[in-house]
Amino acid sequence: MITITTSLLSRPTAPGSNEIAVYARINLRSATERFKPIEISTRLKCEKKLWDQKAGRFKGKNPKTQSYNNRLTQFEADIIAAFNSCNGSGEFDLEDFKRIIGCKGAKAQKEFSISELFSECTKKKGNELGIKRHGRYDLVQIRFLDSLKTGNSGRNIKPQEITREDFLRFKNYLQAKNLSGNTIIGHLKILKAVFREAFNSKIIKEFPFNDCSTAYVKSQRQFLTYEELSRIESLPDLGLTPRQQLVRDLFIFQSYTGVAISDLTELQTDHLHTSLHGTMLVKNKCKTKEFFRAPLSEVPTRIIEKYKEQAKPKNRLFWVPCIKDYNRDLQIIRHLAKIEKPLISHIARHTMACMYLQGGGSIYTLASILGHSNVRTTQIYGKLQDHGMLSEARQVFKNLSNRDAEIIPINRLLKGGQDGSARQANTR
Structure with missing residues (x-):
């Protein structure tokens, strides 16, 4: 839940000036907690006699006043949209909200490299991975970075710049190394897991591999004669x-x-x-x-x-x-x-x-x-x-062939059936 009230500061913006800055006071409440109010500048100024405190808008109907009021309406709409985007996953991130609306004092978001993304993911999973899986994550990281350098002329790519094309390029890179089908799928699954964790942690805004399939292929097992x-x-x-x-x-x-x-x-x-x-x-x-x-x-x-x-x-x-x-x-x-x-x-x-x-x-x-x-x-x-x-079928047929009873060929059986039918017809 969010409520926004616009009001004037208690003092003029500068000595000798009648104009006072217009500020917005934002009261926030998420599904789980209530936050301290946030005050943010609207970048507008107004004389006290031209401000309607009850409506939270400029007085008058002239074009300039209407333009200012339209800017305040759009400002509030942008704040509500920012709140909805930060609250969409059900867990509200206050710092992310402050960064979006440009609030002073908001903590700057850390810029992660792809290597740090892998490190962050393995750190969160911790003992769940085990030593062997940790080594596999490291191998996927090395190979993925190598495929990015090949496809982007050595330019360093940020995690938020990764796209579906980079996923397909990595797949082609692995195929060129003559790795088995399921080894390639295992690499791609780890890559998706790392970026899924980054998306859930809000390090990246969009998950880039939604349409990328990583289904294991049923392999035909080989053996020697x-x-x-x-x-x-x-x-x-x-x-x-x-x-x-x-x-x-x-x-x-x-x-x-x-x-x-x-x-x-x-x-x-x-x-x-x-x-x-x-x-x-x-x-x-x-x-x-x-x-x-x-x-x-x-x-x-x-x-x-x-x-x-x-x-x-x-x-x-x-x-x-x-x-x-x-x-x-x-x-x-x-x-x-x-x-x-x-x-x-x-x-x-x-x-x-x-x-x-x-x-x-x-x-x-x-x-x-x-x-x-x-x-x-x-x-x-x-x-x-x-x-x-x-083996079982061979044994069954072997047992059948050893029976004392006569095995009648199919042509004789059919012929006998026809003769029998004819005899029955003559009897009648």
């Missing part, structure tokens, strides 16, 4: 650098155990559990904290023995390169093994899931090996549902 994995296993050490040899062996280890790259880096000797039935890896997953239990067959056991004496952090089973170097070396291995599918570390996990089910393993046991709390999560790996359906 046993023949393709055998090609990687048979790659000779000759022609590979020591790190590429290590990456080849680690990828094979993942393909036989289903261990994710994040867990592979943290595997220790304490995670090896030996019993009468053999050895298995038992560990909490880094991502979900769920237990996984991966039995070790001959191939992964041999790889552990191979790198037993390698220099590595204390108690670790392997020294694992960073994910960027790991996947870069996998591209070289993919080329040497003549594999056409894209090769990244996580494909080893899909490969293990497919091979396990193709060998007749239970999907529930596989869920325990991979560390999934829900079997439905396991079913998405490598079209596992299709494999289960085909």
Whole structure:
């Protein structure tokens, strides 16, 4: 709620002058609180005898007086419009209102850079993000600023100048880096979250990305066949650098155990559990904290023995390169093994899931090996549902083919039906 009353100051504007400044007194009340009255100059002056105190207007009907009164009416309308714009979201910002109407003593609004916008957003979200997400916000900030420099000839852009075109330019920039579809969508979602937070905090007046879609694309999961994995296993050490040899062996280890790259880096000797039935890896997953239990067959056991004496952090089973170097070396291995599918570390996990089910393993046991709390999560790996359906159908048809009863061909069945109909007609 807002009420505006215009009145004269109690004293003339200058000694020896009969004119007195006209001021507006603004009383404000929002939905939650009442504010102290604000006084602001209308930039008009009037002699006391020409002022109508009750109406809050100039006396008289001459053109000059009417012009002054029209200016006062417009002045009040502008103040009401400013109040409505500041009160539109339901939370009234007094300082913002003072800045709009040009009130003296209003705090100047801080000019944020885009880097400060990201910092402000991560500060507000705090522990909700976690260390990994904080790093992702920093990466999006670096890449977004780089895309802005490319598209604006190096000129520094302010947050309020960002438009939908900058969003699309950033999307094209990410696509040019050959990032996966969902990685690009993740970057765009973070960008929208930062600017949404800036809009909610009234750092920017308009949210620039209203019409920009950031829906995740359902990706088709890739996996290697046993023949393709055998090609990687048979790659000779000759022609590979020591790190590429290590990456080849680690990828094979993942393909036989289903261990994710994040867990592979943290595997220790304490995670090896030996019993009468053999050895298995038992560990909490880094991502979900769920237990996984991966039995070790001959191939992964041999790889552990191979790198037993390698220099590595204390108690670790392997020294694992960073994910960027790991996947870069996998591209070289993919080329040497003549594999056409894209090769990244996580494909080893899909490969293990497919091979396990193709060998007749239970999907529930596989869920325990991979560390999934829900079997439905396991079913998405490598079209596992299709494999289960085909196996079951194959068994059903096999059982049908072993029956003692004669299976009548369809043409004989139809012919017999026609003959039977004819016999019935003759009988009648």
